[in-house]
Amino acid sequence: MSPAAVEAYPGELEMLRSLVRTLRVVVREDDALMGEVRLLLWQHVSDEASARIQGKSSRAAADATPTDTNRRARLLHEISLGGRWKSGDVVRWYATQGLTGLGVRAARRDLAVLRDSGRLVQHDVKGVRYFTLSGS
Secondary structure (H helix, E strand, C coil): CCHHHHCCCCHHHHHHHHHHHHHHHCCCCCCCCHHHHHHHHHHHHHHHHHHHHHCCCCCCHHHHHHHHHHHHHHHHHHHHHCCCCCCCHHHHHHHHHHCCCCCHHHHHHHHHHHHCCCCCEEEECCCCCEECCCCC
C-alpha cells in the first residue's frame, strides 16, 4: 500500500516522521524534559489540523510545518540551558545552527509560540523584551 493511500492529507507521513525524529533528539533517558515532549505533541496536533484544513498539496508545503516544530524544539532546548533570550539572540542562534533565511520576524514568532505554549515567560522591562524558561 502506498503512503498516499493511507495519508489523511498530503505530507502526513513525512510530518509524523519529522515528529519522531525530533522526539528522538529531545527525549533522552538521563534528562528527558516531558514539557518539551508535550510541546511537540501539542504543536503536532495544531500542525495536523492546519494541514487538514489547508489540504496541503505539495511535499514542500507539508514539510514546512515540521521544520518549524523541530527548530522550536531545538531552540527550547537551548533556552532551557539558561539565560535571557531576546529576538537578536535567537537570530544569532539560527546562524550558529546553519538555519539560513531566518531573521527577526521568525525569531519573534518562535519566541511567541513557545510563550503561548507556556514554555517561556515574557519579560518587558524599560522597553526591553526578553524571554526565560517558564519556572526558572
